[in-house]
Amino acid sequence: MPYNRFCRTMLYVGFAVALAYGTSLAQDWPQWRGPGRDGVVTSFVAPKAWPDSLKLKWKITVGAGHSSPVVAGGKVFLHSRQEEKEVVSCFDLVTGKLLWQDSYPAPYKMHPAATGHGRGPKSTPVFYNGKLYTMYSRGDQKFVIAVEAATGKTIWEHTYGAPRAEMNYYEQGYGPHSTPLIIGDLIYAVGAGRITSTETGAHCAG
Numbered sequence: 001m002p003y004n005r006f007c008r009t010m011l012y013v014g015f016a017v018a019l020a021y022g023t024s025l026a027q028d029w030p031q032w033r034g035p036g037r038d039g040v041v042t043s044f045v046a047p048k049a050w051p052d053s054l055k056l057k058w059k060i061t062v063g064a065g066h067s068s069p070v071v072a073g074g075k076v077f078l079h080s081r082q083e084e085k086e087v088v089s090c091f092d093l094v095t096g097k098l099l100w101q102d103s104y105p106a107p108y109k110m111h112p113a114a115t116g117h118g119r120g121p122k123s124t125p126v127f128y129n130g131k132l133y134t135m136y137s138r139g140d141q142k143f144v145i146a147v148e149a150a151t152g153k154t155i156w157e158h159t160y161g162a163p164r165a166e167m168n169y170y171e172q173g174y175g176p177h178s179t180p181l182i183i184g185d186l187i188y189a190v191g192a193g194r195i196t197s198t199e200t201g202a203h204c205a206g
Contacts, residue, residue: 029071030127032179058096063087065121067134072127072149075099079121079134081106086121086136090152100152106136124179126187131155133180133187144180144189 027035027043034040063080070077076091086106090099108119125134132149135142145157181188 028073028127029069031070031182032068032124032126037181057094060091060096060098062089064118066118067121068124070125070127075149077125077127077132077149079123079125079136081119081121088125088132088134088147088152090149102147102152102154104136108137122178126180126182128182133182135178135180135189144187 027041029035029041031037035042062078063082065080067079071093074093076093078089078091080087080089082103084105084107085103087101087103089101091097092099106121110119121134121136123135125132127149130149132147133144135144137143141159143157143159146155147153148155178189
């Protein structure tokens, strides 16, 4: 599936560009589409001459999914699917060494109309104040989860939205596919009508 191949390719080819010129030139990319969620790398300085080819530094097989890797503090974080589990992984940016990994059962029965979009995960993690936040589904429930970025230890997780049986056609077919948005100390679970505290996971509004 093109989406799955894209996920695997990006993890090693994308970082080869930054590593080719040293990590000192690399800017943290802590969420979907970067610091400003606009796809802009503000600190990048183009080399005087581009190399004819890139030298591969490392590559890791990570599984399937639509999630983008995020970079913060010299680490790469990724949310992927391996068979019937969703996996959150942390790698060293320079060496590709696996630092920690956490997985959980995530069975997902897709609506026939959505089979071309894959089973996900479709949510890109967000790094904020030493924590990693992401969204996933387990059975007929959707979750927002916060983990310690240094260790992968779960800090809190909470359900959001309606059970699968109460979802509309599109939610049943495509599953949760938004990415958390953090403003101040609040995390917005877009599409769930929910605003949550980044520290405690307490429901604030929606």
